[in-house]
Amino acid sequence: MISDRKRRRAARRIKPGDGRPLKRFRWWQPLSRTLFHLELTGAAGERETWSVDVRLWGDSDGEVRAQLYRNGEHHAGSKLPAVFPVPGGSIEVVASNYGLRRCHFVGDDGSVRQLTPDPTSAEGRRARLERTRPGLSRTIGVVSVAILVVALVLGVPQIVEEISRIPPVAENLGTFTSPIQLPGWLNITLVVAALVASTERAMRLRYHWLLDGGLFDGEG
Numbered sequence: 001m002i003s004d005r006k007r008r009r010a011a012r013r014i015k016p017g018d019g020r021p022l023k024r025f026r027w028w029q030p031l032s033r034t035l036f037h038l039e040l041t042g043a044a045g046e047r048e049t050w051s052v053d054v055r056l057w058g059d060s061d062g063e064v065r066a067q068l069y070r071n072g073e074h075h076a077g078s079k080l081p082a083v084f085p086v087p088g089g090s091i092e093v094v095a096s097n098y099g100l101r102r103c104h105f106v107g108d109d110g111s112v113r114q115l116t117p118d119p120t121s122a123e124g125r126r127a128r129l130e131r132t133r134p135g136l137s138r139t140i141g142v143v144s145v146a147i148l149v150v151a152l153v154l155g156v157p158q159i160v161e162e163i164s165r166i167p168p169v170a171e172n173l174g175t176f177t178s179p180i181q182l183p184g185w186l187n188i189t190l191v192v193a194a195l196v197a198s199t200e201r202a203m204r205l206r207y208h209w210l211l212d213g214g215l216f217d218g219e220g
Helices: 004-013 122-134 132-166 169-171 184-203
Strands: 033-040 048-057 065-070 074-079 082-086 089-096 100-107 112-114
Touching: 004 074, 004 082, 033 100, 033 122, 048 089, 065 082, 074 082, 122 132, 122 184, 132 169, 132 184
Parallel strands: none
Antiparallel strands: 033 048, 048 065, 065 074, 082 089, 089 100, 100 112
């Protein structure tokens, strides 16, 4: 969950909506857009559909924002991480390097649940695979973790070696020689495989700071 300090900062970033309609998800948008929905009961007892739309490659100005819609009309927008007040709690939206790592409703009673991905989105298709082919889904998940562990074990020593060769680092700390030396084509293959694995995990809103890039973002 987002800390209280970050929630206060996120609250100041919220901008009011302009009422524009929510655009439906297009077939060419699975890697550039995420769309999640949440059914809630409004103050008057009516059912409301809240939707979170994030353009992963940024809006027209290049900034990645979460846009919140109520019953298909634009209600609010915010830079990420975002915390939107809604009836009975709030919606927290946090991005990773490969998609979203959090899009959850946090109730005033402390309950937490993930929003439902739009069925036409990449996240929705991945969720459908999990429902219809749970065995295959688990296998894909295990393979994704295995790829990231292998990439971490083989890649980090080589990265440390390259960093140690930077003159100021070498002068003060000395150089490090990685015990693992891979050919260029294999390093490229590992990078591509790791990108695919982390993207697959992001489709399920799975995130670990060590496996999914947080190590190099200063997270932990």
